[in-house]
Structures are given as structure tokens and as C-alpha cells.
Amino acid sequence: MRLTSAFAAVSLLLSGADAALQQISNWGTNPGGLTLHAYIPNNVASRPAVILALHPCGGSGPGYAQSTRYGQLAEQYGFLVLFPSSVQDSNCWDVATTRTLTRNGGGHSQGLNTMVNWAKTTYNADASRVFVTGTSSGCMMTNVMMATYPDTFAAATCYSGVSAGCLAGSPGSSPGSANPTCANGNNIKSAEQWAAQARAMYPGYTGAYPRLMTYHGLSDTFVHWRNLGEQLKQWSAVQGVSFSRNVTNTPRAGYTQMIYGDGTKLIGITAQGVGHVVPAVEDQDLQWFGITGGDPPSSWEVWLAVVQFRFMISILSGK
Numbered sequence: 001m002r003l004t005s006a007f008a009a010v011s012l013l014l015s016g017a018d019a020a021l022q023q024i025s026n027w028g029t030n031p032g033g034l035t036l037h038a039y040i041p042n043n044v045a046s047r048p049a050v051i052l053a054l055h056p057c058g059g060s061g062p063g064y065a066q067s068t069r070y071g072q073l074a075e076q077y078g079f080l081v082l083f084p085s086s087v088q089d090s091n092c093w094d095v096a097t098t099r100t101l102t103r104n105g106g107g108h109s110q111g112l113n114t115m116v117n118w119a120k121t122t123y124n125a126d127a128s129r130v131f132v133t134g135t136s137s138g139c140m141m142t143n144v145m146m147a148t149y150p151d152t153f154a155a156a157t158c159y160s161g162v163s164a165g166c167l168a169g170s171p172g173s174s175p176g177s178a179n180p181t182c183a184n185g186n187n188i189k190s191a192e193q194w195a196a197q198a199r200a201m202y203p204g205y206t207g208a209y210p211r212l213m214t215y216h217g218l219s220d221t222f223v224h225w226r227n228l229g230e231q232l233k234q235w236s237a238v239q240g241v242s243f244s245r246n247v248t249n250t251p252r253a254g255y256t257q258m259i260y261g262d263g264t265k266l267i268g269i270t271a272q273g274v275g276h277v278v279p280a281v282e283d284q285d286l287q288w289f290g291i292t293g294g295d296p297p298s299s300w301e302v303w304l305a306v307v308q309f310r311f312m313i314s315i316l317s318g319k
């Protein structure tokens with residue numbers, strides 16, 4: 001009997017990773033024709049956090065679930081991950097039309113926010129711990145979600161994108177359909193102009209905007225890294241923080257964190273020698289969201305660990 005239940009537990013563990021990604025059909029009104037897969041971990045928390053994870057052009061929700069570690073981490077920490085798919089314009093997110101660049105405008109941004117509402121209702125999710133992340137087109141859309149639904153998301157991270165509204169008015173949002181000015185890094189505006197454009201997507205809103213950590217490869221020739229600078233202008237003006245310092249080789253060798261203000265609201269990260277696309281740094285994302293422990297170890301903790309390590313070595317070596 002015990003053996004059988006042990007086998008059952010093991011097979012549940014083994015099958016869990018696949019079983020947890022489910023296609024959801026009735027999540028709500030769907031003006032942008034989007035589809036949704038949701039990663040529901042076996043040990044989903046009673047009041048789970050939610051991460052909206054947005055794929056790059058040509059991708060899909062299930063593909064992004066496979067190429068990132070958010071699902072595995074959801075098993076560990078009990079949060080939900082929404083992996084939606086765009087199925088139009090080379091599977092890019094619409095970051096160009098007035099519909100999507102307007103709160104409740106009937107475009108992709110509204111569809112994605114409706115998915116978040118579905119997760120909140122269906123899984124009793126914690127509305128104060130809803131986050132958004134994405135890669136390339138998904139990072140462009142992350143910026144759009146921050147501007148159109150700032151009250152939905154507490155924080156965002158993203159990789160290789162552009163500021164909210166950079167493609168406004170472009171005939172499309174894909175490499176084939178878009179006006180190339182933005183991706184080429186030639187849509188340059190002042191911080192105040194970018195901020196005004198973001199605020200205009202939800203006129204009259206006076207609440208907080210999501211905290212942002214945004215990455216870009218310095219060798220990106222597809223979406224020029226000047227777009228990182230434009231994103232930082234936009235959100236530094238919206239957040240009212242200015243550049244304070246660089247931290248090099250963090251979170252990886254060759255990466256530089258550009259810290260704004262006290263580093264709690266806005267961080268830009270350049271990746272030396274990295275093109276398009278920067279691989280997701282999922283553990284760092286979870287820290288930024290506050291899902292995992294916040295502060296890196298203090299020098300006191302590092303000192304203590306060294307002392308304990310030396311003590312252990314001295315016991316093992318008999319000295």
C-alpha cells in the first residue's frame with residue numbers, strides 16, 4: 001500500500017511538468033484573437049502570485065514555456081504563469097495600433113489584462129502580486145502593459161524591447177510589417193515626451209506605475225540597444241527617478257546594471273557581447289518581483305559563511 005502511493009507520488013512528479021501547462025478556452029472577451037495556456041503548478045498557493053509571460057515574434061505561449069524556467073520555478077514557489085499567444089502578424093504582439101495603446105481600447109493589451117482577471121477570479125490570485133515579463137516583441141508589449149494597465153502590475157522585467165508607444169502608428173508590429181524607425185533605434189524623444197505618451201494611454205491615472213528591470217544586448221542589430229536608453233528615459237520620468245550608478249558584472253559577467261534612484265523602481269541592464277535575444281534571467285526576475293528573498297547577502301553574512309566554511313575545513317582536515 002505504501003509502495004503504491006510512493007509510486008503514485010513519483011509518477012505525479014514526473015508527469016507534473018507537462019500536466020501543469022493547460023490550454024484555457026473561456027477566459028473572457030477576446031478582441032485581439034489571442035489564445036491562452038496557463039501553467040498551474042501542482043502545489044499552487046492558496047493566494048498565488050501571477051506572472052504574465054510574453055513570447056517573442058514567431059513564438060507561442062507553449063514555446064515560451066519550454067524555453068524559459070518560469071514553469072519549473074512555479075512548481076517550486078506555487079505561483080501561476082500565463083503564457084498567452086498572439087496568432088497574427090508573424091505572432092508578434094500588437095504594439096502599434098491605437099486599440100492596443102489605449103486602456104480598454106479593444107486590442108491585445110485589453111485581452112492580456114482580461115486573462116489576468118481570469119486568473120485572479122479562478123485561482124483567488126493575489127492582486128497585489130501580478131507581474132509581467134517578456135522577450136523582444138514580448139518586451140515591447142511589457143512596456144505597453146505597464147502604460148495601459150499600471151494598476152494591474154506591481155513589477156515588470158523584460159528583455160530586448162522598446163518603450164511604450166515607440167511603434168505608435170506603424171502599419172504593423174512585426175519585422176516584416178513595421179516601420180523600421182523604432183527597431184533601428186531612431187525614434188528618439190525626451191524623457192518628458194516619452195512619459196507623456198505613456199501616461200496618455202491611461203489618461204487621468206494618478207496611482208503607482210510598475211517597477212521595471214529591463215535588459216538589452218549591446219550587440220543587438222535587430223532591435224537597436226538605443227531603445228534601452230529610450231525605455232529608461234520613459235520610465236525614469238514616469239517614476240520620478242534619475243540615474244544614480246552602474247553596478248558591473250551583475251547579474252552575470254559582462255552585464256552592467258544601471259541603477260535609477262535607490263534601485264527599487266528602475267534598473268536597466270546592458271549585456272556585453274550579447275545580441276538579440278538576451279536569455280531570461282528567471283531567478284533575478286523572481287527576486288525583482290519579490291517572490292523570492294529580496295536582498296543579496298550582506299557582507300556580515302558573507303563573512304559568517306567564510307568563517308563557517310574555514311571551520312568545517314579545519315575539522316575535516318583535522319587541524
Ligand SMILES: *[C@@H]1O[C@H](CO)[C@@H](O)[C@H](O)[C@H]1NC(C)=O
Nearest residue numbers: 245246247256257258270271
Ligand atoms: C553605465 O553603463 C552604461 C552601459 O554599460 C554606459 O553606457 C555608461 O557610460 C555607464 N555610465 C557610467 C556613469 O559609468
